[in-house]
Amino acid sequence: MEQTVAHLTTLLHTLASTDNEQRAAAEEVLSKEYLEKKPDLALSGLIHILRNNPDVPLRSFAAVLFRRLALQPVPVPAADGTKTHTSALFMIQETTRRGCLAELLGALAAEPVVTVRKKLCDCISEVAKALLNKHVAWPELTPAVLQCVRAAEPEYRESAFRILGSVPKLLMPNDVLDMVTVGPIFESGLAESEVLAVRITALNAAVFFLIEASPDTKAASFSGLMVQMLNVLPALLGAGNEEGLTEAFTALIELAANQPKLFRPVLPQILNFALSIIGNAQLEATTRHSCLELLLTIVDEAPAMVRKLTPDFPSKVIPICLNMMAQLEDDEAWHTTNSIEEQEDENDEDYVIGEQAMDRIARKLGAVVTTPVAFTIIPQMLAAQEWQQRHAALMAISAIGEGCHKVLSKDLGKVVNMVTPFTQDPHPRVRHAACNCVGQMATDFAPSLQKKFHKHVIPALMACMDDVANPRVQAHGAAALVNFCEEVERTDLAPYLEALFGKLVTLASSPKIYLQEQAITTMATVADAAEDAFVQYYPAVMPALLQILSTPNSKELRLLRGKAMECATLIAMAVKKPVFQNHAQLFLEALARIQNEVTDPDDPQVSYLMHAWARLCTVLAADFVPYLPIVMPPLLTAAQIKPEVALLDVDDSDEDYSAEDGWQQAMIDGQRLCIRTSLLDEKCSAIEMVMCYARHLGTGFKQYVPQVMEILIPNLLFYYHDGVRHAAMRAIPPVLAAAQDEPTAVLPLWSVAFDKIAKLLPQELDVEMAYNVVAGLTEVIQLLEKQSLNDQQAATLMRVLNEVLKEYYDRVKAREEQRQDEDFDPDQEEAIEDEAALENMVITEIAKLIQMLLKIYGTHALPLVDQLMDSVVVFLNEQDEDLILLAVSVFDDLAEYTGPALATYMNVFGERIVQLLASPLPSVRQSVAYGVGIAATKGGPAVHPLCLAAVPRLVEMVRAPKSRDDDNVVATENAVAALARILRSDVLPVQQRDEALAFFVTSMPVVFDEEEAVVTTSFLLDLVEAAHPAVGAQLEHTVDALLEVLYQGTLDDDQQLQQRALADVKTLLAGMPQDKQTAIWNALPADKRSVLKERGFF
Template sequence: MDSGEFGVVKELLLQVMASDNEVRREAENKLTQVRQANFDKYFAYMVTGFADQGVDLRARAMALILLRRDILENNHEEPSVWSKLTGETREYIKAQILEVLANETDPLIVNKIAEFAAKIAIAINDVNYNDIWLDLFNLCKRLISEGNETQTKAGLVVYAEAMNGLSNEIVVNDADLYAMFEVTLKNENIEISLASLKAIRQFLTTVMPKHAIRFVGLLGDMVNISVRAIKSCEYKVLEESMEVLIAIIEAEPKFFLNDFPDLLQVFTSISEQSQHLNETLKKLPVELLISIVERDSSLLTRNEDYLKQILDLTFTLILEEAESDTIVFGRKFMDRLCSCASAEYILAPICTLVKQAVDHKDWKQKQAGLNAFSQIGEYVSEIEQISEMIPTVIEHCKHEHPKVRHAAVHCLGQFATDLKHQLTENYHEAIIPTLYEAMNDKVNRVKAHASGCMSNFLENASQEIGLKYCEGLLGHLFKLIKSESGYLAANAVTCIASLAQSCDQEFNAYFDSFCNELLPIITQKVPKDFRRFKGQAIESLTISAVCIGLDNFRFHSEKVAKALILILKNHLDEIGDPQRKYILGGFQRLALIMEKEFAPILPEIMPDILKMASLYPKFRSTLKVPNISENYDEDQDLMNEDTNPDESDEIEEIDIITQILCVFIDELKELYAPYIEQTSELFVSLSTFSHSDKVRQNASECLPKILKIVKKCENENMRAQLYGEKFIDILYGNLKIEGNVSVMKYQINAIKDCIDEVGDFLSEDQINQMSEVLVEMISKSDRRKDLNNKFHNENGQGESEIDEMNRGFLDEENQEEDDLQISISETFGVIFKTHKNKCGVLASNLLSDLVSSYIDENASFAKQKFGVYLICDAVEYLGPDILGTKYQDCLSTFVRLSKSTDPLVRHGSVYGLGVSSITGGDLFAQYSVDALEILKEAIEMEPGSQDISYYNHARDNAVSAFAKILKYQHAPIDTEAAFEYLLQHVPLRHDMIESKLTTNFIIDTALNNPTLFTSNDHQNTPQLITFIQNLSTSSLASTTLTNLQLLLSSLSSDPTAHRLLSDANISLPLQHP
């Protein structure tokens, strides 16, 4: 190693942390140059930088941070950074890690190197699944058994971190794992015991259940850490140990079920001893027990004592005199109990508990009883189950103690949300006056909460109820929105929006008064504690505008828009100001109601909205490498160098901005064209926004919509093609690094829509390269499904609620994979459609290498569906000229799978037969008669246990395919008999597209060839008349209706047909209703 160069690197590591931004940037650039000049040398320098104890501690820490970033955070790269290093460099890194881990004395560096070592072990295994870094784990076991406290903790940290990617490999290769955990859990140093528990958490939350169950014998020692902690007043350890146990319960609940009676006893005792401690320690023992019973409700439904004991613990949390979060926790826990144990089991004991509390003289008992009672409404199917308690709740809205009044009001508001129309329809005459009186309470908190609960009530009220109370309520609400309490004013203005929703368009009579009251308030700057009120006022005003409809709102639109523009330009403050998201939502609602009339407002607001979107450069490209200087703050504890500040407000705002721009594009279409350039740059940037799946989805989804506007606005297709190439290139790149299956689907669909919009612009090489990536995505998707199925086969055969829940999760994941594959299939279809003459090789390869295994008779229905859909597109868009001999293979597949008992597979297959009759010409003729018989079988198949909606659509498509064959294939079919059969199964009622096609075909055929229906003693005439009688003329296109009238006129000239028409009460002229 060049000592001179290394000296320069050490200096650069310190300069990266300099306070001078110019110095930082220059150091970053120089380190980047070193990395680019010699990849391996750069990593060797970084390793030496953290390993050399003679180097400044800050520089050592920065070297470690850079290594973690370069090797681990860029793991989306293919090939990975680790795999690109030479074998010599990799061995050097491993040797230095082991050396530092064994000999380092600084606790911060030891801890960080332990985490880094574990990540390297995972990186090694990612490159070679058979490569387990045994030297590392052997060293860790030695440190754990022989080292000092720092080294023991470091060894456990390695195991904990490595479990994230290697848990199954470790348990298979490490026979001493159980013994190691057993010893460290019992260590006299409770901090080491806690570190061991954390390692076990990582193990149990990632390992296969079949391995996890072998470690159930450790449960007693795991739980005993909490017992030891409360006895020794180690409250931080107590809190962390219970949080770790809860995390394990959520991942591996079976671990705890057999020992639940003992666990209930232990944590009831801890709960009782925690009552004098902080709120977190009060709630954790109860949360732990509820977390267990949530996973297996039979623990409660089969043992009433368990249920009562946990109810009592939960009620204790609610029974608080002071303002406390434990009341909120108690309500949530009560809600979770109600959710996991059905009303059949839990309603009676809760009602008994509540009645005893409410009848108690102590106001605290009454408050707790009402708070508990408020949580059960969601789980009550009929209001009669609790109707006898409602008068008691109403009565307590007038109790002398304000906290009891508040709890009773809250109860009514919660019931309004949960019971909806059942409560409003049956109790509005008692509840609305009660809440109105509470809105005049002398205590502002009760008054404000009553306004919020009135809002809940009105949200579910009918228009009749809303109008009955509207005028009386509005006068009082107008006074409350001028309150000196921002909380009260905000609830009051939200209540007005709920009132508008119940009155719907009839609220127009009051909208002008609402504007006159509200606009002078919101167009003024307000104190910081009133910003949320102002935001909710904007929301209320724009919701009310939507309610009254555009025709009524048009008169007010200018003054409302001007008020919102004023706020946008002059009243918004820094990130976190609640007005920001409300003003964005307000403009979104105006765009939805005004549609293209919103266009003149855009020039006033778009610069500000785009500026708001540009405030987040640090978020913009988070799948790329961040600046070095962002990874270190010299005033920050090195232990927390990866911790980010709370960024939820910023992320939420970016999400809202993407949504509002999507709405503008949807509603304004070509009128949005002036902002296409900036918007496309923004969405391209946000398409890699790793902080929010939703933002990436929105950004991807909107790119083809932008393309559509460009294409519509340009006289030539060149600019649209340039945009299309750019968007597809971006989406294609994002797709290769995306880890979320749902987002992948959006990206695939966006690529598909872009190709569909631009048309034939890809070269054959580009098509083949893209197809290779798509096929590889299918393979990876199949591997993920295989892993899920393997997990289910090895671990999910039980019949418990937990097993059922796990199966549900796996089914959801597999369904997402199936949806992704269908999107890929549709993308191939669009490529076939738009690039027909460049798809010969692609289609041949797909049908031979991929689809053949998917349409095998032993393949799953999901795979068969994918295969059939792809074949349908190939047949429809490429035809026999491109497919050659593969075309007949496709037809044979359609014939075979048209008999499938899966309605989606059958749907695709029968549709394929219909399309083949169009594209196949004479080649299809040899299949015509057999195809009609196959379709008859599909039409007449009984639904059995099939999903009835899918079944009906499959049946409609079979009938439509039957009609297509009659239309496009003539000989050697018995046409009259075939039409007689067809008329028995029309009109179609479910697939409306196929229904229109089939209806038009029958009418046109009857009009142009009437003898088909009137010959042979009018054999088919009655069925034709019945078909016409059953048509819904309101759904017919004007040309179809005209042809139908011509047909009726023609039939009327035939005496027999005329009589049948008269008997069916069908006469001319037919008109749209």
């Protein structure tokens, strides 16, 4: 052992060397010679150094290295001959491990140096977590830690809470929570009177204990502990320990993010204390900001609780946030800069934090409580002499627009009139803020703002584009126009095009490159909005853009060239192929040349090139196919980008893994997982471009299908970037479609994809991804029809769908429980409904998938659908709208695609379907009425009793007092159509049929549901042409109904039926006296007579 310890000591010294080669050699020896071949000696030796070496840094390093080596994965042979990985802690002999663990606890009880103790505690914590994960006992640990809690030395007490904070499960043996035992442990630390560091560490430990215990539903029972934790804050403030106070706030933020309800009993006190911190300009910015972040995190996670328990929150916090937003100094560099990229160091400034806070308060607490407070103060700020006040007010309006949309949209004109005059403010920073505000409002209140206020907004922004002395104002005015034009109607933009185009051309010749870039970007958006109205400006623009693309590939011009690509291709899409054709070849050659010039992976032109090629593909269609060999290689390379990943110890420097360089970090089991995500957006775009080519080129893309599918399928599980997963799933159907004429090639590829999809869908937590998966399944089944699923795959699909439906049902029930929460309020209902609406997308798509299976396989799909019937029965009898609609859609589709086989399911649907015709939900009544009508047509005699029972309910639907209101009219029209189908199917006895026919005639017309309008109008015309007494008894009404159908243009897509209706109404009129004809005509509203004449009917 002595020789080993000596050698390890030498290695430790070498590992601390600044010589990279020496350090690398030592790491190699430690890994290959010790860890892989002699792990027992390695770990025992390090423990010996930790316990016995007099050199303090060496003992500290030994603790760090023991942790790393003990937990580092090591390749070992598996039973099947392959290699697996385990850690050295579980490779060494049991006696060695027990000896090491005992020595660690010995060091915990004896180590006198604080810095070494911290490394030792980190080591013990990580080893303990590894043992817990493997269910390996370390029974001596908890008593040893609790002994430290009771120790006389404060550094020992601090060590104990450091370990408890890292391994809170130590206080919950066998996952049993006993606050009688645990409470006094924390009480001793939180009430520490000697050393504040102990209180801070105890607070941190209490936070992670509460997170681990997950006591959200029993918040009241933890109120005593919460009070003790919060009492640490005034003590730190009183001692002037701002660093400790910030650390305490950071811990409480973590608790608020995970267990916000724990703050319920103490929320008013927290608010009052926080106000004394946030508004105290004498304190450090980091202290104030972390305190504000605690409040905002509680707001984010429990807005209803905040609204209920602290109704004065907005009136107290919003003024402070607005004041923070005004803490802005004028900087000469702001005016003279040649680059307007946001500076990273500005993110921690008061004005940025205040603006972000306003946004979060508005979105979470809602418009009803935010708007009155904000707009009591904002007008005063706009009238202030200090430009900073006016600037802050405008930025505040910009920040709260999205969250306060419902309230502000009612007074949008007032807000626009409040903001737009400041585009002429004396101070350029205020004019810049006004442009920012208008641009954000153009996004938040689209398209209403564009439609109603273009006369106010466009001239105001164009005036800013004339501000030659302030190019940043010019650029921001042009940037705001981008937001505005993204949602503007072509006709509303047309009057400004000439003046706007002239200004953009002027800006494009500015010496400021950022202004040129913005002018070109805005021009692209204007062209996209103007569509063919931009044709007249095309000859002046396209040659200039080609000229930019011919400039040298210097670094400072890369972004400008990228913007030129974007602009030119958007213009090409706007003016279409015939206009662009003359420049197409030149442009394609320019792009090909630039693609060859780009060698730097960080070159912004890479992304612009990808999108430019794709837009050209949409314009040129089949003419683009010859360019695929140029486009596809770099695109496929980008689609296969792998993230750079690094796993760092908590003590490792992370200067090479900064956010500025595109790295994101997360703590996992005591280590920092660093992922460079900056290139993953490019990967996502590449996959989206592949989808674009496949969709637009069809079989022209066929040769790339196998290679592309090999890339797409693994990316379904690319959890580093959700966008990549979504794009990969959306791309699969169009890529397969490109080779659908070769099923022998497509089916094996689809089989591999299906297996992957079937595994991921039941566990999918991302609602958008789940939607994309189900939509993709539907699209592929539609594409491949009966070849899409073999028997095994079909069975797997039903099992997966069953799991998804059951999980969805559980979430519906969870939302119902949320509505019973003590803090529930109407604003929270809106959030719940938003969540439900997202999940409903998936359920609606599942209904379409079931429909597609029945449509393609018919009665052969019934064994599959039977596997879902347990869920369908449950859903059918629920109160939740989306659950009922899914069940009813299955009934509708069974009726439509399996005909008489529907009889088998009458015991499931029959009585409940009739009941649902009286549902208070219009969407349910509509779907049920449609299904009843289809059942009458296709279901055969076995469903006639259902139809007979439904007739009185259908009549009641049509007769209801508000049946033709906007919310109800479509359901009502489906009821009328159902009556038509039942009557046409000869289901009713003679007397009941005559009554129903008379009622049907008086229920016409059907004009809003075009599909049902065809059914009902056709049946009415049958009655007219048969001179049925029901028509004769309601002759004038019949004429009025047919005239309404013609006036509304409901039958425009069925010219034959429309002409038949016109002929029949003319016949009916011709059979009347002239004075009666004239009276009917004159009784029509003037606009209806005018439209009927314009359409050539009369």
